[in-house]
Amino acid sequence: MSGMLAVYQKELSTYFRSPIAYFVVAVFLLGAGYFFLYNIFLTGDATMAVTFQNMGVLLLTLIPVVSMRLFSAEYNAHTMELLLALPLKPWQIVLGKYFGAVTMLLLMTGGTLIDLVPLYLFGNPETTTIVSGYVGFVLLGMACLAVGQFFSALTQNQIVAALITAAVLLGFWFIGHLQSFQTSYALRSLFGYLSFALHFADFIQGLVRSEGVIFYLVVCATALTLNASYLQWRR
Amino acid sequence: MKPSPAVIVLESVSKRYGSKRVIHDLSFTVENGEIVGFLGPNGAGKTTTIRMIAGVTAATSGRVTVAGYDMATQNADAARQIGYLPEHPPLYDTLDVSAYLRFVAKVKGVPRTAIRTELERVTAACRLEAVFRYEVYKLSRGYRQRLGLAQALLGKPEVLLLDEPTAGLDPGQIQETREIIRSFGEDHAVLLSTHILAEATLICRRVAIINHGRLLAIDSPNGLQRVVERTNRVTLQVTAPAQALREELLSVQGVTALEIRASPGGHPVLSVECQVDAREGVEAAIARAVAGRWELHRLERQQPTLENVFIKYVKETPVDGETA
Numbered sequence: 003m004s005g006m007l008a009v010y011q012k013e014l015s016t017y018f019r020s021p022i023a024y025f026v027v028a029v030f031l032l033g034a035g036y037f038f039l040y041n042i043f044l045t046g047d048a049t050m051a052v053t054f055q056n057m058g059v060l061l062l063t064l065i066p067v068v069s070m071r072l073f074s075a076e077y078n079a080h081t082m083e084l085l086l087a088l089p090l091k092p093w094q095i096v097l098g099k100y101f102g103a104v105t106m107l108l109l110m111t112g113g114t115l116i117d118l119v120p121l122y123l124f125g126n127p128e129t130t131t132i133v134s135g136y137v138g139f140v141l142l143g144m145a146c147l148a149v150g151q152f153f154s155a156l157t158q159n160q161i162v163a164a165l166i167t168a169a170v171l172l173g174f175w176f177i178g179h180l181q182s183f184q185t186s187y188a189l190r191s192l193f194g195y196l197s198f199a200l201h202f203a204d205f206i207q208g209l210v211r212s213e214g215v216i217f218y219l220v221v222c223a224t225a226l227t228l229n230a231s232y233l234q235w236r237r
Numbered sequence: 238m239k240p241s242p243a244v245i246v247l248e249s250v251s252k253r254y255g256s257k258r259v260i261h262d263l264s265f266t267v268e269n270g271e272i273v274g275f276l277g278p279n280g281a282g283k284t285t286t287i288r289m290i291a292g293v294t295a296a297t298s299g300r301v302t303v304a305g306y307d308m309a310t311q312n313a314d315a316a317r318q319i320g321y322l323p324e325h326p327p328l329y330d331t332l333d334v335s336a337y338l339r340f341v342a343k344v345k346g347v348p349r350t351a352i353r354t355e356l357e358r359v360t361a362a363c364r365l366e367a368v369f370r371y372e373v374y375k376l377s378r379g380y381r382q383r384l385g386l387a388q389a390l391l392g393k394p395e396v397l398l399l400d401e402p403t404a405g406l407d408p409g410q411i412q413e414t415r416e417i418i419r420s421f422g423e424d425h426a427v428l429l430s431t432h433i434l435a436e437a438t439l440i441c442r443r444v445a446i447i448n449h450g451r452l453l454a455i456d457s458p459n460g461l462q463r464v465v466e467r468t469n470r471v472t473l474q475v476t477a478p479a480q481a482l483r484e485e486l487l488s489v490q491g492v493t494a495l496e497i498r499a500s501p502g503g504h505p506v507l508s509v510e511c512q513v514d515a516r517e518g519v520e521a522a523i524a525r526a527v528a529g530r531w532e533l534h535r536l537e538r539q540q541p542t543l544e545n546v547f548i549k550y551v552k553e554t555p556v557d558g559e560t561a
Contacts, residue, residue, distance in 0.1 A: 004343065004346065005344050008340055008343035011343075012336075012340045016329060019331040019332065083321075083325075084321075084323070084327035084388070086292065087291045087292055087293050087319065087323075088344045089313045089314070089317045090313070237292075237294055
């Protein structure tokens with residue numbers, strides 16, 4: 003446990019000593035702020051629904067930038083050699099890094115809470131819908147990070163890791179659209195179940211369904227298990 | 238005398254990458270209180286072997302044990318007893334020296350209350366005080382190497398694995414680093430790979446020579462030198478007619494072959510290199526045979542160096558390791 007905690011603390015120190023984290027947080031907050039203002043002035047409704055939708059897409063583009071370095075940078079700096087030689091089990095390395103990235107995600111998400119101030123000052127928003135939207139957003143981000151971290155472990159090249167992650171995440175986001183082209187009920191259900199966007203849409207509507215929560219957590223668990231197994235296999 | 242149990246044990250270890258076999262049936266031990274040098278040309282398998290002992294990569298077959306722990310099953314327990322400096326110092330450029338060492342100390346399980354003293358100990362041993370607060374990317378090559386060594390020393394490991402520890406250091410730093418290794422090796426097991434043969438002679442109790450993934454020899458530097466004494470050479474300078482000198486020298490018992498070179502510029506002195514066997518007193522017999530008839534200017538028996546030994550072993554290994 004202490005090994006994982008040390009990796010986690012090292013990850014956080016690394017984030018805050020490199021410009022890329024500040025850049026990602028700044029771009030995300032600027033983007034989210036822009037979408038919030040645009041949607042509020044366009045619709046005049048005190049709701050975060052459309053803003054959450056936009057934030058989800060923004061997240062898909064920024065997650066690969068956060069996750070690409072998680073393992074690729076370790077390979078390039080030859081520090082993976084150190085991590086593998088230290089008394090750390092693969093899952094401790096994987097979880098330490100993952101929780102570091104999730105902390106960054108929570109900080110990014112926390113930054114958008116400022117949007118709620120004018121919403122509550124000048125309107126009467128539905129608190130439960132906002133809370134469920136945030137829960138969905140964090141779960142979506144956690145799933146995306148786990149996928150991105152796995153692909154980062156597969157290659158030394160950060161750009162390749164980012165591109166594969168972006169492609170896979172976009173695939174999971176848009177896979178729900180394939181439902182329209184299917185006559186088979188099983189396939190329609192499968193595409194619907196695998197869609198990041200459709201599950202997220204439920205959360206935005208205020209529906210915290212156990213199916214959605216479990217889906218995102220299963221994606222996280224699968225990607226992280228594959229990640230740890232890959233490290234073990236590389237040995 | 239204090240018992241010196243084997244701390245690093247390799248038993249018939251082999252390693253394959255896909256269909257390519259890079260390590261063949263390697264067996265040797267490193268005992269407590271000894272420094273073993275690992276010599277071999279580039280691509281010989283030194284780094285792969287050290288990585289297997291460090292637990293970074295697993296052996297395909299055979300058994301590696303470190304401090305009694307099997308690296309295949311008790312990897313994490315063994316890791317607490319190992320200090321490892323890879324070929325490229327594994328450093329986080331964005332951290333500062335103290336944060337980096339603190340991270341390694343925490344992962345190695347150094348108690349929270351002891352971390353500060355432990356950091357001071359390795360910082361002093363590796364002379365890092367001046368850069369303790371510097372970010373790692375600002376460090377010179379020498380400091381990076383020493384920081385790599387400092388992290389390996391953290392947690393007082395029983396075993397030190399060093400892959401080219403003095404590469405890139407200036408002569409002063411090389412001297413200091415050797416001193417650190419030598420003093421650590423007095424009561425611990427150290428395995429170090431190096432290209433610098435003089436380094437192996439200076440600080441290693443035993444030297445292992447490896448090529449194409451096979452262990453060719455392991456012995457003390459003196460022991461290895463004795464093995465090649467049979468190919469010893471005696472050089473002499475004589476003023477004499479070449480043909481008569483050749484006949485005279487070949488008639489001396491112990492001289493197996495010779496090469497005569499005329500001195501440049503028509504000078505009457507000839508340079509002769511004799512291949513002689515290991516028998517004592519061959520050079521005295523040569524001196525008697527030559528000095529009685531001609532003018533002998535110089536006679537010298539060349540001592541075999543570790544370099545000769547290394548070249549002899551490496552040249553004798555077939556290029557295709559599978560067929561050896």
